[in-house]
Amino acid sequence: MALPDHATTGDRIWYYGFRVIVGVIFFYLVFPILSIIPLSFNSGELLSYPMQGFSLRWYQDFFGSGRWGLAIKNSVIIGLSSMVLATIFGTTAAVGINRANFRGKQLVLALLISPMMIPLIITALSLYLFYARLGLNNSYFGLILAHTILGVPFVLITVSATLQSFDYNLVRAGASLGAAPLKVFFKIVLPNIAPGVFSGALFAFATSLDEVVVVMFIAGPSHRTIPRQMFSGIREHLSPTFLAAATILIVFAALLMLTLELLRKRNDKYNSPPGGGAAPK
Secondary structure (H helix, E strand, C coil): CCCCCCCCHHHHHHHHHHHHHHHHHHHHHHHHHHCHHHHCCECCCCCCCCCCCECCHHHHHHHHCHHHHHHHHHHHHHHHHHHHHHHHHHHHHHHHHHHCCCCCHHHHHHHHCHHHHCCHHHHHHHHHHHHHHHCCCCCHHHHHHHHHHHHHHHHHHHHHHHHCCCCCHHHHHHHHCCCCHHHHHHHHHHHHHHHHHHHHHHHHHHHHHHCCHHHHHHCCHHHCCHHHHHHHHHHCCCCCHHHHHHHHHHHHHHHHHHHHHHHHHHHHHHHCCCCCCCCCC
């Protein structure tokens, strides 16, 4: 919002002072993350400034090394699989909870989003003990299910937020014309909530890609993901290759945030009725 021409001195001080404060806070939060990016191009093995030279050797090691290649493959397989399952379960739960009214609805919602609130160490230990009885430790299937559990709350929240502006009269109109419930969902509901579903799917994938605690508890040596390999690179064999991996993850996260922002703007534009009034309920 631009500063009006008739603004007082106090308004101008607040207008510019607020922006300076926000800029300082932003710099304080982002600078430590961005400071590791130049080090990923350092030709030497020392993790400090000044840099000894420019080199792509750590990126070559990241993409060419067998252990990092396995970690990339595991992260992609587990991330995409858990994203699909979390999107299906989270979207179904969001539609059901937002459409139905029943006793204990808030309790069910709290249970579904509890993986976001419970410390990961507790979740990881619980899954380890539970999986030990089922024989799911050290398996792709166990990791995919665990990451699905962590991703469902994000899909549930984003889809539920999108459903707040959804007009359920469209569902009743489709049903009155003889369409089956599944056809109504895929032809009417899903196209309208697609931005929320896609945003939730991206959050679920990002959660899986960033997760390391659960992987440390239930994954085997052949199921190491990128964060787990980075953790090993710090503790067991200190190598600047993990800086290259971190840089790639930072760029990927920035692209995800940009995509989510574009989806948010598209959703706001789609749900804003002509004339600037409130969206229909």
